[in-house]
Amino acid sequence: MPASPIRKLAPFAAAAKARGMEIFHLNIGQPDVASPPEFWKALDEADHTNVAYSPSEGIPELREAMAKDYQKKGINVTPEQILTTTAGSEALVFAMTAILNPGEEVIVPEPMYANYIGFAVMAGVKAVPITTHIEDGFALPSVEDFEAKIGPKTKAILVCNPGNPTGTVYTDEQLEGLRDLAIKHDIFLIADEVYREFNYTGKPVKSMLQLEGIDDRVVMIDSVSKKWSLCGARLGFLVSRNEEVNQTALRAAQARLSPPTLGQIGTMGALTTPASYYEDVRSEYMKRRDLLVSRLRAMDGVVCPDINGAFYATVKLPVEDADHFCEWILGEFDLNGKTVMMAPASGFYETPGLGKQEVRIAYVLNCEKLGEAMDCVEAALKQYPGRTN
Amino acid sequence: MPASPIRKLAPFAAAAKARGMEIFHLNIGQPDVASPPEFWKALDEADHTNVAYSPSEGIPELREAMAKDYQKKGINVTPEQILTTTAGSEALVFAMTAILNPGEEVIVPEPMYANYIGFAVMAGVKAVPITTHIEDGFALPSVEDFEAKIGPKTKAILVCNPGNPTGTVYTDEQLEGLRDLAIKHDIFLIADEVYREFNYTGKPVKSMLQLEGIDDRVVMIDSVSKKWSLCGARLGFLVSRNEEVNQTALRAAQARLSPPTLGQIGTMGALTTPASYYEDVRSEYMKRRDLLVSRLRAMDGVVCPDINGAFYATVKLPVEDADHFCEWILGEFDLNGKTVMMAPASGFYETPGLGKQEVRIAYVLNCEKLGEAMDCVEAALKQYPGRTN
Numbered sequence: 001m002p003a004s005p006i007r008k009l010a011p012f013a014a015a016a017k018a019r020g021m022e023i024f025h026l027n028i029g030q031p032d033v034a035s036p037p038e039f040w041k042a043l044d045e046a047d048h049t050n051v052a053y054s055p056s057e058g059i060p061e062l063r064e065a066m067a068k069d070y071q072k073k074g075i076n077v078t079p080e081q082i083l084t085t086t087a088g089s090e091a092l093v094f095a096m097t098a099i100l101n102p103g104e105e106v107i108v109p110e111p112m113y114a115n116y117i118g119f120a121v122m123a124g125v126k127a128v129p130i131t132t133h134i135e136d137g138f139a140l141p142s143v144e145d146f147e148a149k150i151g152p153k154t155k156a157i158l159v160c161n162p163g164n165p166t167g168t169v170y171t172d173e174q175l176e177g178l179r180d181l182a183i184k185h186d187i188f189l190i191a192d193e194v195y196r197e198f199n200y201t202g203k204p205v206k207s208m209l210q211l212e213g214i215d216d217r218v219v220m221i222d223s224v225s226k227k228w229s230l231c232g233a234r235l236g237f238l239v240s241r242n243e244e245v246n247q248t249a250l251r252a253a254q255a256r257l258s259p260p261t262l263g264q265i266g267t268m269g270a271l272t273t274p275a276s277y278y279e280d281v282r283s284e285y286m287k288r289r290d291l292l293v294s295r296l297r298a299m300d301g302v303v304c305p306d307i308n309g310a311f312y313a314t315v316k317l318p319v320e321d322a323d324h325f326c327e328w329i330l331g332e333f334d335l336n337g338k339t340v341m342m343a344p345a346s347g348f349y350e351t352p353g354l355g356k357q358e359v360r361i362a363y364v365l366n367c368e369k370l371g372e373a374m375d376c377v378e379a380a381l382k383q384y385p386g387r388t389n
Numbered sequence: 390m391p392a393s394p395i396r397k398l399a400p401f402a403a404a405a406k407a408r409g410m411e412i413f414h415l416n417i418g419q420p421d422v423a424s425p426p427e428f429w430k431a432l433d434e435a436d437h438t439n440v441a442y443s444p445s446e447g448i449p450e451l452r453e454a455m456a457k458d459y460q461k462k463g464i465n466v467t468p469e470q471i472l473t474t475t476a477g478s479e480a481l482v483f484a485m486t487a488i489l490n491p492g493e494e495v496i497v498p499e500p501m502y503a504n505y506i507g508f509a510v511m512a513g514v515k516a517v518p519i520t521t522h523i524e525d526g527f528a529l530p531s532v533e534d535f536e537a538k539i540g541p542k543t544k545a546i547l548v549c550n551p552g553n554p555t556g557t558v559y560t561d562e563q564l565e566g567l568r569d570l571a572i573k574h575d576i577f578l579i580a581d582e583v584y585r586e587f588n589y590t591g592k593p594v595k596s597m598l599q600l601e602g603i604d605d606r607v608v609m610i611d612s613v614s615k616k617w618s619l620c621g622a623r624l625g626f627l628v629s630r631n632e633e634v635n636q637t638a639l640r641a642a643q644a645r646l647s648p649p650t651l652g653q654i655g656t657m658g659a660l661t662t663p664a665s666y667y668e669d670v671r672s673e674y675m676k677r678r679d680l681l682v683s684r685l686r687a688m689d690g691v692v693c694p695d696i697n698g699a700f701y702a703t704v705k706l707p708v709e710d711a712d713h714f715c716e717w718i719l720g721e722f723d724l725n726g727k728t729v730m731m732a733p734a735s736g737f738y739e740t741p742g743l744g745k746q747e748v749r750i751a752y753v754l755n756c757e758k759l760g761e762a763m764d765c766v767e768a769a770l771k772q773y774p775g776r777t778n
Contacts, residue, residue, distance in 0.1 A: 007643070028442075035439040043432065043651075050424040050618035053417075086475055086623065089645050118644035229439035232650025234475065234623075254396070255507035256478050261621025262432075262651040263440075 004114055005323050005347040012330035013341050021334065024373035026361045027341040029164065029311065031229040033284060035270070036277055039228060042269025043262060053258040057250055058084025058237075062264050065271045066237060075209045075220075081241055083249050084259045088194050088223035088236035089115065095219045095238055096123035098248035099156050099188045106156040106190065107149050109140065111314055111348035111355055113164045113192070128154070129350035134316050134358065137305040138166035143177045150181075156188040157181070162195040162205060162309025165348045165360040167289075169199055169309040172206050179211045188245075189214070194223040194236075195310040197278055200286050205309065209239065216242045224263065226311075227278075228270050233263035285311050288363040288370055295374040296361075299381060301389050313361045314345050318381065318389050322346065322359050325384060333380045340376045357388075393503055394712050394736040401719035402730050410723065413762035415750045416730040418553065418700065420618040422673060424659070425666050428617060431658025432651060442647040446639055447473025447626075451653050454660045455626060464598045464609075470630055472638050473648045477583050477612035477625035478504065484608045484627055485512035487637040488545050488577045495545040495579065496538050498529065500703055500737035500744055502553045502581070517543070518739035523705050523747065526694040527555040532566040539570075545577040546570070551584040551594060551698025554737045554749040556678075558588055558698040561595050568600045577634075578603070583612040583625070584699040586667055589675050594698065604630045613652065615700075616667075617659050622652035674700050677752040677759055684763035685750075688770060690778050702750045703734050707770065707778050711735065711748050714773060722769045729765045746777075 006027060016023055057063070063079035070077050085091040092115075100106060102124035108116055110129035120127040130149050132138040146157065157178055162169045182189050191208035199205040208218045223236040238249050253259075289307055296304035301318025319325040323344040333339050345358035363370055381387065395416060405412055446452070452468035459466050474480040481504075489495060491513035497505055499518035509516040519538050521527040535546065546567060551558045571578050580597035588594040597607045612625035627638050642648075678696055685693035690707025708714040712733040722728050734747030752759055770776065 030442055031439065033439065035437075037437075039440075040437045048424075048426075048429045050420065050422065051428075051621040053419055053620040086649075087646070115644065115646070122644065231442040232440040232647055234647065234649045255504065255511065257476070257504070258621055258623065260475075260623045260649045260652065262655075263649065266651075 005344040006114070009326055009330060009341065012327050016330045016339060020337065022338045023330070024338065024340045024365060024369055024376065026363070026365070026373055027343045029226065029362050029364065030231055031226060031311070031364050032366065033229050033281055035229045036273040038269040038272050039230065039266040043266045046265045051261050054084070054261045054264055056253040056256075056258060058082070058259060059261075059264045059268070062268050065268055069271055070239070073207070075207050077209065077239055077241065081239060081246060083238040083246060083253060084264060085236045085238055085253065086256070086259045087225060087234040088192070088221050089119065091221045091223070091236045091238040092116070092119045092192065093122050094249040094252050095190050095221060096120060096125050097252055098245045099190070099219065100125040103153065104155045105151065105153045106158050107146065107154060108158045110350050111138070111165050111345055111358075112350065113160055114347045116158065117350060127350060131349075131351060131354065132166070134303055134305055134314065138163070138168045138314065140168070140170050140174045143181055146178070146181055150185050150187070154185070154187055156190050158190040158192065160192040160195070162198055164195065164310050165312045165343070165345065166314045167307035167310050167312050169201050169205055175206055175208060175211060179214045182217050183214060188217050188219060190219050190221065192221045194221060194226050197227040198282065198285060198311055199309045200282070200289060201308045209241070219245055224267050224270065228273070230263070230266070230270070233266060234260050235263035235267055285363070287367055291367050291370055292361065292363050292374070295371070295378070299378050302381070311363050313363070314348070314358050315361060316358050318387055319357060319384060320386050320388055322355075322357055324386060326359060328384060328386070329376070329380045333376070333383065335376045335379050338372060338376055340373045340380070394733040395503070397712075398715055398719060398730065401716050405719045405728060409726065411727045412719070413727065413729045413754060413758055413765065415752070415754070415762055416732045418615065418751050418753065419620055420615060420700070420753050421755065422618050422670055424618045425662040427658040427661050428619065428655040429658075432655045435654045440650050443473070443650045443653055445642040445645075445647060447471070447648060448650075448653045448657070451657050454657055458660055459628070462596070464596050466598065466628055466630065470628060470635060472627040472635060472642060473653060474625045474627055474642065475645070475648045476614060476623040477581070477610050478508065480610045480612070480625045480627040481505070481508045481581065482511050483638040483641050484579050484610060485509060485514050486641055487634045488579070488608065489514040492542065493544045494540065494542045495547050496535065496543060497547045497739075499739050500527070500554050500734055500747075500749075501739065502549055503736045505547065506739060516739060520738075520740060520743065521555070523692055523694055523703065527552070527557045527703065529557075529559050529563045532570055535567070535570055539574050539576070543574070543576055545579050547579040547581065549581040549584070551587055553584065553699050554701045554732070554734065555703045556696035556699050556701050558590050558594055564595055564597060564600060568603045571606050572603060576606070578607050579610065580607060581610045583610060583615050586616040587671065587674060587700055588698045589671070589678060590697045598628065598630070606631065608634055613656050613659065617662070619652070619655070619659070622655060623649050624652035624656055674752070676756055680756050680759055681750065681752050681763070684760070684767070688767050691770070700752050702752070703737070703747055704750060705746050706748060707776055708746060708773060709775050709777055711744075711746055713775060715748060717773060717775070718765070718769045722765070722772065724765045724768050727761060727765055729762045729769070
């Protein structure tokens with residue numbers, strides 16, 4: 001795999017750091033908010049003799065607690081329909097491996113989470129992009145547009161909802177459109193719902209597993225990384241009512257023995273987190289989102305669409321080449337010893353040439369730091385020699 | 390992948406448990422000894438804000454501490470030559486992926502750790518077995534025998550030393566023979582050394598990385614699972630001085646983002662474990678090994694070779710079909726409400742039909758329980774209807 005545009009920035013960031021610059025990291029979805037204390041409490045109280053393998057499918061009590069948690073959210077699944085994985089990453093690879101044969105295709109709206117491409121490579125399958133556009137807030141393409149992409153090798157559609165890198169939340173009607181399409185063409189829906197808790201629409205976000213009439217063709221991906229700021233615990237879930245998919249994924253899980261036991265123990269604690277935690281986290285991210293949107297929209301030539309979920313915005317800058325702007329702001333720019341690292345959006349498009357004027361901003365810093373980061377972006381856009389308007 | 394002989398035993402074990410039987414688990418390499426308290430202490434003292442991604446290659450301080458630890462053992466490597474992985478399992482997949490192209494071959498002495506086959510499937514490569522024999526203590530085949538297996542597709546030889554499932558420890562001369570072969574045929578050596586600390590020969594066991602004249606063709610696999618009873622921490626290492634291998638493995642590591650952070654934090658603590666821990670653990674396993682060998686050799690018709698390392702023995706039983714015996718001892722046998730689960734050795738041979746009279750016994754129970762387990766095996770062999778002599 002070629003180095004991604006984000007990785008290409010690493011030496012520029014390292015050089016800036018070496019010069020003593022403070023860098024605001026808006027480039028990676030690494031939340032700064034605190035994990036639930038219940039996570040640490042469960043770890044502290046665990047048997048400290050040793051750390052044993054868990055069953056390949058996960059600790060039974062964890063799968064039961066997860067099933068109850070989904071049921072509370074109106075997602076009806078049994079513990080047997082939940083496979084514990086080494087983060088959402090592994091769940092996505094297992095899903096692709098279980099659903100697609102090598103060489104087959106999964107349709108994915110772009111801009112997309114860049115690692116989908118890597119996971120598809122690992123599974124030996126092809127991610128076929130369907131382009132969404134900043135002009136209409138990266139809205140889900142129409143059923144007709146999806147249908148035009150479906151060919152004999154198409155086995156699945158993969159959507160991330162709420163969406164990374166766009167912050168888009170899909171409507172029930174849009175999800176139902178995908179359901180009808182999946183039934184009509186006998187394909188699967190893979191729903192990456194790891195940002196479920198980050199929904200600012202005021203209405204509940206529907207899980208693909210709540211769609212009626214398509215029990216056997218949905219595979220949902222979940223993770224503890226984002227909802228509890230536990231990216232390093234490496235714990236995720238593949239949830240499906242399709243027994244064949246679950247059996248195939250289980251065999252893949254058995255080949256790698258066990259998902260991380262410590263993350264599982266802590267997660268059993270995190271599942272007892274009171275509702276106030278989620279409300280506090282959501283209101284914190286909404287404050288940041290509001291700040292980010294108002295600051296960006298006040299900048300000349302910047303296009304910032306509505307952001308309804310997750311903690312990302314993909315925005316258009318008045319620059320010819322955002323890859324270069326992201327290098328320049330790290331390498332040449334300096335606002336009182338501070339600068340910003342952002343992810344060039346070109347890395348989130350599979351279609352070559354798209355997203356050249358866009359960047360992804362992860363608002364994973366508190367409002368004070370985020371405000372300072374926006375000061376940097378604003379000043380940098382004024383100074384940048386490659387500005388277009 | 391077909392279900393392994395061990396997995397086929399699972400329903401028999403479940404049924405025995407449902408009948409209220411106590412089962413001595415000699416079937417899996419899940420150590421019962423305590424992990425170093427330093428592991429837990431480091432976790433307790435860690436920043437409890439949240440659990441962040443680590444760099445894909447591992448936390449820098451951990452890689453530095455590991456390098457120092459290797460240097461203390463006479464294995465000269467730098468932190469940059471150590472890639473942190475999600476357990477030894479992932480390190481093995483990365484090693485195969487980095488060294489072999491799809492369809493190429495790695496030669497592995499059999500009986501072998503059964504998951505090597507699964508890892509080879511994941512990497513799209515072929516594990517070619519070279520058979521070792523219980524009659525000569527599963528000694529490493531001669532250089533000539535290895536050479537006869539080397540063909541145009543051969544890219545590596547993989548050995549586990551000290552060995553799972555045989556408990557064999559290879560001599561310096563044997564390792565040097567493999568080195569010369571690797572140089573002659575321009576192939577790699579993959580050394581699975583996760584049992585390094587479990588060496589009962591009284592002489593140091595040489596790491597492949599200590600062989601002279603072959604710096605660039607050795608990839609060593611390490612893990613915290615066995616040495617510190619941390620199987621569930623899912624933390625391992627790929628160690629190599631070959632920069633191209635390291636770069637390729639790093640790209641694979643970047644695709645899965647981060648190895649487990651909690652395991653890394655704990656491991657930094659575990660690396661400060663005093664020497665007495667390892668001595669205590671080794672002497673405990675040697676006591677068990679002595680008990681196991683003496684009990685097995687006292688049983689009519691049982692062949693138990695010398696065991697010099699790891700915590701396994703592959704032994705020959707006076708039965709036609711050890712797969713069936715392992716089912717029978719779980720399903721039909723009962724010694725005061727107790728019985729034994731063992732791993733049929735057929736699952737450790739890639740050549741069909743081999744190992745039918747052998748089982749692998751993991752001596753991961755204390756001497757009292759191990760003695761009771763041996764009582765069961767002894768009594769069962771007397772009662773078993775399929776006995777051969």
